[in-house]
Amino acid sequence: MIKTFDNFPLKEKNSFRMDVSCARYIEYDKADDLKEIDFNTLPQPVLCIGGGSNLLFTADFPGTVLHSKIKFVKYVDVGLDEIPIAVGAGVTFDELVKETCGHGLWGLENLSLIPGDVGGAAVQNIGAYGVEIKDVVSGVVCYDIQEKKKVTFKKDECAYAYRSSRFKEAPDKGRYIITSVLFRLSRKARPQCGYQGLCDALGGIEPTSPQQIREEVIKMRQAKLPDPAVIGSAGSFFKNPVLTMDQFLHVAGVAEKEHGEHFPVPHYDAGLGMLKVPAAWLIEQCGLKGKRIGQAAVYEKQALVIVNDSGSASPEDILNAMEVVTNSVREKFSVSLTPEVEIIQ
Numbered sequence: 001m002i003k004t005f006d007n008f009p010l011k012e013k014n015s016f017r018m019d020v021s022c023a024r025y026i027e028y029d030k031a032d033d034l035k036e037i038d039f040n041t042l043p044q045p046v047l048c049i050g051g052g053s054n055l056l057f058t059a060d061f062p063g064t065v066l067h068s069k070i071k072f073v074k075y076v077d078v079g080l081d082e083i084p085i086a087v088g089a090g091v092t093f094d095e096l097v098k099e100t101c102g103h104g105l106w107g108l109e110n111l112s113l114i115p116g117d118v119g120g121a122a123v124q125n126i127g128a129y130g131v132e133i134k135d136v137v138s139g140v141v142c143y144d145i146q147e148k149k150k151v152t153f154k155k156d157e158c159a160y161a162y163r164s165s166r167f168k169e170a171p172d173k174g175r176y177i178i179t180s181v182l183f184r185l186s187r188k189a190r191p192q193c194g195y196q197g198l199c200d201a202l203g204g205i206e207p208t209s210p211q212q213i214r215e216e217v218i219k220m221r222q223a224k225l226p227d228p229a230v231i232g233s234a235g236s237f238f239k240n241p242v243l244t245m246d247q248f249l250h251v252a253g254v255a256e257k258e259h260g261e262h263f264p265v266p267h268y269d270a271g272l273g274m275l276k277v278p279a280a281w282l283i284e285q286c287g288l289k290g291k292r293i294g295q296a297a298v299y300e301k302q303a304l305v306i307v308n309d310s311g312s313a314s315p316e317d318i319l320n321a322m323e324v325v326t327n328s329v330r331e332k333f334s335v336s337l338t339p340e341v342e343i344i345q
C-alpha cells in the first residue's frame with residue numbers, strides 16, 4: 001500500500017532531529033508499489049530514506065522523500081550450514097541482528113545497535129568492530145527507476161568499499177531503490193574478534209554464541225556513542241582520512257613537537273603504501289572533544305560525533321560545527337576531513 005503526504009515534517013524521520021519538511025513524503029510496503037509511482041510527475045529531486053541516521057538535511061527539502069516499509073525476513077534452505085536470508089529494506093537493521101543472533105546465526109553480531117534500516121545499511125556498507133555488512137551480503141534487490149523494472153545485483157556488482165557502494169555514488173545514485181537485501185549467515189561458529197577493543201572486552205575468551213558478541217558490542221557502543229532516542233546525531237560525522245606516507249610523517253611531526261618524541265599516532269595499513277588515521281584522534285588533538293559550538297557540540301565521549309545535544313540545533317549550527325572541526329584539523333595537521341554523513345542541500 002502507498003501512502004502519500006504533502007508538506008510533511010521530517011523532524012522524527014532524521015536522527016539529527018533537524019526541524020525541516022519535504023514537499024511530498026511517500027511510504028510503501030511492497031516492492032510492486034514502486035511500479036505504480038510515476039516518478040516523472042513527483043516533486044524533484046527524489047530521495048530515498050531509511051531511518052535517516054546518516055543524513056543532514058540543511059533546509060526544507062523541495063522534492064519527494066520515499067520511505068520503504070517493506071518488512072519481511074525470509075529464511076531459505078534452513079538445512080544448510082550457510083543460511084541464505086532475504087530481508088525487506090524497511091526492516092530495522094538492529095531488529096534483524098537481534099533476531100539472527102537469537103537464532104544462533106553468525107555474521108551480523110559485530111554490527112549490533114547500528115541505527116537505520118536494512119536498505120540504508122546496504123547502501124552505506126555499514127561497519128563496526130572489524131566487520132562490514134558486505135562480508136555477509138550476497139545480493140541486493142532493487143527497483144530500477146529508469147528501466148521501471150526489478151534488478152538483482154550480486155555482491156560483486158555492488159562496488160562495495162569503505163562506507164560506500166554503487167547505490168551511493170554517481171552514476172547510479174538515485175537510480176536504484178533497494179527493496180530487499182540477501183544475506184548468507186552461518187550456523188557454524190565464525191567469531192570475528194580481531195578488533196582489539198572487542199577482544200579485550202571478551203577477556204581473550206573465544207565466544208561460543210553470536211549473542212555473546214552482541215552483548216559486548218552493545219555495552220561498548222552504549223558507553224561511548226549517543227543513544228539516538230535521546231541525543232540527535234548521525235553517528236560518525238567524518239570518514240577516517242587515508243594519508244600518504246608524507247602526510248602521515250607531517251602529522252607525526254606536529255604531534256612530536258607538541259608532546260615530545262615517541263608520542264604515538266594511531267594508524268592502520270590502508271594498502272598501497274597509504275595509512276588510515278582515526279579522525280577522532282585528530283579532532284581530539286585539536287582540543288575539540290566535548291566542545292560546545294553554538295547549539296551543537298563535539299560529543300564528549302567520542303570526538304567523531306557531532307551532536308544536537310541541545311535538541312534545538314539548526315542545520316546551520318551543525319554545518320558550523322562541521323566547519324570548526326574541519327578548519328581546526330586542516331590548520332593543525334594539514335589533513336582534510338570529509339563527511340561520512342550525507343549532506344542534503
Ligand SMILES: Cc1cc2nc3c(=O)[nH]c(=O)nc-3n(C[C@H](O)[C@H](O)[C@H](O)COP(=O)(O)OP(=O)(O)OC[C@H]3O[C@@H](n4cnc5c(N)ncnc54)[C@H](O)[C@@H]3O)c2cc1C
Binds near residue numbers: 015177
Ligand atoms: C548513534 C549512531 C551510531 C552509528 N554507528 C554507525 C556505525 O557503527 N557504523 C556505520 O557504518 N554507521 C553508523 N551510523 C550511521 C548510520 O546508522 C548508518 O549509515 C545506517 O546504515 C544508515 O541507515 P538509514 O536507514 O538510516 O539510512 P539513511 O540515513 O536514511 O540513508 C542513507 C543513504 O542510503 C540511501 N537509502 C536509504 N534507503 C534506501 C533504499 N531503500 N534504496 C536506495 N537508497 C536508500 C539514502 O538515500 C542515503 O543516501 C551511526 C549513526 C548513528 C546515529
